[in-house]
Amino acid sequence: MSGTRARDPAQGEPGKKRGKREVRGEFAAAIREPALKEKAGAAWGRREPLTHEAITVDPAPFCHGVIPDFLPCPGFLDGLQRELLDLDFHPKCNDLYKFKQSDDLTKRKEPHISALRKVLFEEFREWLAAVTQVELEPTIDLSCAKYEHTDALLCHDDELEGRRIAFILYLVPPWEKSDGGTLDLYSTDGHFQPQRVVKSLVPSWNSLVFFEVSPVSFHQVSEVLTKGKCRLSVSGWFHGPSVARPPRYIESLLPRSPHLPYDHEILYEWINPVYLDMDSQAQIQEEFEERSELLLKNFLKGEKFQLVCEALQKEDIKWSSRGPPNKRCYEKAEEGSLPDVLRKCLELFHSEALFLLLSNFTGLKLHFLASSDDEDEEGEEGRAADCTGHSSSKPKQGESSQKANGRADQVDQPENDPQTKESDTKNSSSVPMCMGELRHWTNGHYTLVHDTQITEFALDLLFFCGCEDWDAEYGGFTSYIAKGEDEELLTVNPENNCLALVYRDKETLKFVKYVNHRSLERPKKQSRAGFWDFSFVYYE
């Protein structure tokens, strides 16, 4: 190879008058050679691996190819990179991702971007159609992404009507696996649900990855760990005839159960007495009726909270990972392995006395002794059952519950609610129910909103431990959003010894934001990184 740097065609011929010249791009000549093209096609068709210096094809875990030197002209790549970096980038952030995206590339007039569009959607599309035997349409679907420190795109399958082949062209500086930002491919189970990362592709300058979009094409961009480098890429999809898809897999419901028969003694044992006073409960209810959310600080007695925090760090607790990764990734404590104090704490949240206390905090009818809307409508003053064993007058509930119920912006579907058809999830029994778990959150953990998620009215309870100095920048907060929109309605940040209550309606979804590796920079005050929460959901 000559040491002369290939000229960027955009710069024009030396000595010639500079004018607006059309830039032409070309993709790797080696893969256009009929013999190699045929080999690639055969490998793709037979789902067999092919390893060649100009292209690799691998059928596992789903069919994909890598072209390490996609555009042979370095001048062209430099010009392209310059134009891309000059675009406006917009921060994108939701449950699934955090990165920056450029303006739409489908109509940009910049010479290198236009030329890339032509290469991809004309010459390369033809090549790819021949190799994959899919009739690819000329539809242009192209954008540019910038992933920097702590950015990530979590597990997803790319499936959308008409998308047949995904591709990504990387324009990154020298990149190591330890920099993060790998394109991770997941294996799947018999229900087409992702299981674990079985292959990680490290991005490299001018390499192009392509893969078949299918019910099993689960992948992610792992969190970018490097601080100084930018993972720049151009990506998009080739479209073609839609193919029939299997129905979305519906998970089985997590079991719900009625309260456990514990009387008010358990409240006195555990809870800050401030919250057991009937007047303060009335005030709390007023606030909840106004906002459908509450934060009760120093909720447990100091000494109990201390004991819980110490117990959470015990080595013999078994934590099992909860997936699948297209829906969630966190650790759940196996109840059988819990020390007494933690088992008791779970029982507290499950107890009859707490159902009644929550009724008094919220105006919801989580206990038969709590007044209901109907009673109020009949003109009776609701009477709050005193969870401490007495009874006293309770504020009117009609207005409040109606307000909470009517809020279009607060809904349900805890991430630990498995996906189910709405009708199946109604609390058909007249008995109030709950479900709950003790969870551990550390780097790499998250929950996602997903389209088979149920939505129903419910009261969420979160109680946090081990979150001293937790910064919202680390993630780990619970975000409530309106169905179909990214806009945040409410965020609950982890805070020590704090009880959060949120009433959700049918139009609200929630997720826990990905916990990034900056969370590991927190001063080490406990044996395990991250934080814990007791997460319960109550149904009237």
Ligand SMILES: O=C(O)CCC(=O)C(=O)O
């Ligand atoms: O940048 C990558 O490696 C993958 C991007 C991706 O999966 C997507 O944009 O859907």
Ligand SMILES: [Fe+2]
């Ligand atoms: Fe993707």
